Amino acid sequence: MALQAPATLSSDPQDILQEVFGYDAFRGEQQDIVEHVCSGGDALVLMPTGGGKSLCYQVPAIALQRAGQGISIVVSPLIALMHDQVGALHEAGVAAEFLNSTLDWNQTLAIEGRMQRGEITMxxxxxERLSTPRFLELLxxxxDSGRLALFAIDEAHCVSQWGHDFRPEYRSLSILHERYPTVPRIALTATADTLTxxxxxxxxxxxxxxxxxxxxDRPNIRYAIxxxxxxxxxxxxxxQNEHPEDAGVVYCQSRKRVEEMAQTLNDAGLNALPYHAGLDASVRQRHQDRFxxxxxxxxxxxxAFGxxxxxxxxxxxxxxxxPKNIEGYYQETGRAGRDGQPADAWMAYGLADVVNQRRMIDESPAGEEFKQAMRGKLDALLALAEATDCRRVRLLGYFGEPSQPCGNCDNCLNPPEVWDGTDAARKxxxxxYWIRKQQGIGFGAGQIMDIVRGKPTEKVLQHGHDxxxxxxxxxxxxxxxxxxxxxxLIAIGALQVDAAxxxxxxxxxxxxxxxxxxxPVQLRASISSPTPRASRKERAVKAGRAPSAAAGLDAGGQARFTALKAWRSEVAKExxxxxxxxxxxxxxxxIAERDPQSLDDLHGITGIGGKKLEAYGAEVLRVSQAAG
Incomplete structure (x- = not known):
């Protein structure tokens, strides 16, 4: 049966935000974006992970459908993402579906039929599917019948060769402008520098x-390198010291490293799973679902994950x-703390990382223009890693956003001692220079360091470098x-690594x-010593956040919160x-704080829209009241 809302429902975006999604007000630029798209304008939206990008096209899609303008098409690169977003929309009472390889032919035909009958909102x-002749014919x-309302292109950075997740199939999306010039388009991404x-x-x-x-800016994330x-x-x-029972992601460069790290963490008593493209698709899906x-x-x-x-x-x-560049680093670290609570972005790096990344760029089959751009992006990330000032100022500055020292990164919390490495750099x-001039050949970092440290190794003596x-x-x-x-020296461009x-x-x-x-070449005395840590509560206060969603509840509220989480877990499994x-x-x-005694008491709580109130209100009351 179709989930289509009655025509009498309001098409006003503010009403939809409250009625469907249970939010009282838009955040940041959401309202301006929604109003612009609803009025038929095209938009490019750059909004950080957790900033509410999905609402920027979901609210217009519902508004346009209720106003009789038809269906919205959302381009999404991942099957898992489609499933979860459509599932969330169903929970909110929105007629949304996906078309992908998990459906059989009859299911596909059924959804296409509902699209043609105007029974689906999104x-x-x-x-890949959008650009096929069959789907274009459907569009x-x-x-032609006036029922194509909006195109939303999620993860739009995938279209760019300069981005960190380039997908060639995204290039075909230029057909939307050429074939459907009167249909508004909104492209959204969480990261894109000026070039991208x-x-x-x-x-x-x-x-x-x-x-x-x-x-x-994601002020709740603490950056440490x-x-x-x-x-x-x-x-x-x-x-073990900071997050022994928390969910987290550990990014590794190779599949082998992923497997080894997952085993090591499990051996240490943590609950870790591997994920990489070399695993069977069913294993990847199972691990992602568990996460x-x-x-x-x-x-x-x-x-491959994230x-x-x-x-x-x-x-x-x-x-x-x-990682390869700041966009990738920012996108990946942005998966922490989407709930606004304190989170950590931690990275370890060394000279070998720089050499390996340079080698991969230089050995790639891409053109010189692309390689040069990638070298510049890597240099920017290296400069962030080497920074002795505020990490956040450097990070935001890369995206052209001025800021003040944050007080919530390792350099701000524990300013590093700095020493003058200019004399050592010159040596x-x-x-x-002299090796190249006298012998016409070059050497790697190890040999150069052995020379200036006066180590009479076999290789040093063999080449007369003593x-x-x-x-x-x-x-x-x-x-x-x-x-x-x-x-x-590599970070400031005074040295290059010749991978060839x-x-x-x-x-x-x-x-x-x-x-x-x-x-001058200024360096930190050490970046390997652990930064003195405040408690999570102290860090949360510094970041302007509560230490956890339920931290301020009294004993009765904590009991209700625990009971509601257990109930929610069962519903989610079902x-x-x-x-x-x-x-x-x-x-x-x-809910736990309000201690509701009637359905009316649930009205106005953020995240409870009309459909969820109808579907879960009675059970929420029962569980909350039973917990005392």
Whole structure:
């Protein structure tokens, strides 16, 4: 039976927000975006993870359908994301469906028939399906009958070759402008620098679209970056000390590393699962479902995991290997703390990470323009890792957003000691210069450090490098200190790594200024020592947030909250949905605090729309009252 709402229901976006989704007011630029799209305008929306992007097209889709303008098509790249979003819309009483490979032919035909009869508000499809002749013919029929209301393109950064999740099939979406020029389009993404944003506009033909760029700041996330020493043990200490029972994601660069890390965490008593493209699809789906539906799961994954993951209570995201660029780092760390509660973004990195990332760029089959852009993005991430000032200021600055020191990153909470590495930098660069000049060949970081530290290794003696004037001039410095100097030189562009020549170090035009002493090289004394930690409650207060959704409840409220969570878990299992799709923790906490005695007492609680009140109101009262 169709879920279509009666025609008498309001098409006013504010009424829809309250009636369907249970929210009293739009946040940030949501209202402006919704009104612009409802009036027929195109839009490009950049809004951070957890900022409410979905409402920016879901509310207009409902409003347009109620106003008699027809169906909205949502382009989404992942089957799992489609399933959860459609499930959440069904819970809210919205007629939404998806068309993907999980459906059989009869199910597909049934949904297409409902689309043609105007019984569906939103249909989620992958870009591959949208561009097929069969689906385009279906859209043509809807357009010709005046029942094609809106195109929403989610994860729009996938269209850009400069983005971190480029998917060639997204390029075909330019057909929407060409074939359906009168149908409004809204493209949405959580991350895009200036280059990626321009590419989205060009590829999707959004030159005339209004751009809405929200703040990229996620003040509840605490950023910390440490130098690799023993990264596995460093990660274990971080999780065991800070998040022993919390859900989190650990990103690794390789599939092998994923498997090893998951095993290590399990051996340490944590509940960890692996996720990478090499696993069977059914295993990946099972692990993702467990992560979404169970508490306290740590997902060890490659970047194959994460897009569209809406789990609100992920308390940490850790990178055991350095990602490729700031967009990827920002997108991945943004999966922590979607509920607005305190969360951690932790990363370990070292010189080897930089060398490996440079090598992958240089050895890629892409053109030189692309490689140069990727090198610049990697340099920006390295500069963030090497920073001795506020991480958040650096991060937001990359996206063109000015800010003040945050007081909630490792550098702000525990300002690092800084030492002047300019003299050491000049000696390292001089060594590289003279070897190239005298012998016409290059060497890697290890050999250069051995020379300036005065280590008479077999390789140093074999090449006569003990005769160089710089031999032993940095004997007082440790290898870790010199690696820091080399990383800093790479970060400021005064050194390059030649992947095609066995990762040898090469001077650049910027080297000259450092050699002349015109550019200082300032480094932190150490970034491997643990930052003194405040309690989660203290950090939450600093970030302006409550330490948890139920922290302020009295004993009776805590009992009601616990009982409601248990009830929600059972309902979610019955519906095969993540628990947060039924109700968020914040909604349960508000119910527990109010101690409702009637259905009227549930009105106005954030997250309880009309359909959920009708479906769950009586049970919520029963559970809440039974808990006292």
């Amino acid at each position: 249909v989620y499809v992958a870009p 043509d029929g809807l357009r 944003r321009a590419d989205i506009v060009e590829r999707l033909r959004l030159e005339d679209a209004r751009q809405f760029v929200s703040s990229f 440490v130098e690799k020493k023993d990264p596995t043990q460093q990660l274990l200490r971080f999780i 979404l539906r169970e508490d306290g799961i740590v997902m060890c994954a490659t970047i 897009m569209g993951i809406d789990k609100p209570d992920v308390r940490f995201v850790a990178h055991i290997d350095m 390292l660069l001089s060594t590289i 005769k160089l004037s710089t031999y032993g001039l940095c004997a007082e410095l440790s290898e870790a200190q010199l690696r820091g100097v080399l990383r800093q 020549a066995f990762n040898t170090l090469v001077l650049t035009d910027a080297s000259r200024a450092v050699l002349k002493g015109e550019v 519906h095969n949905l993540p628990a947060y799709v039924i109700f968020h923790d914040a909604t349960l906490a508000a």
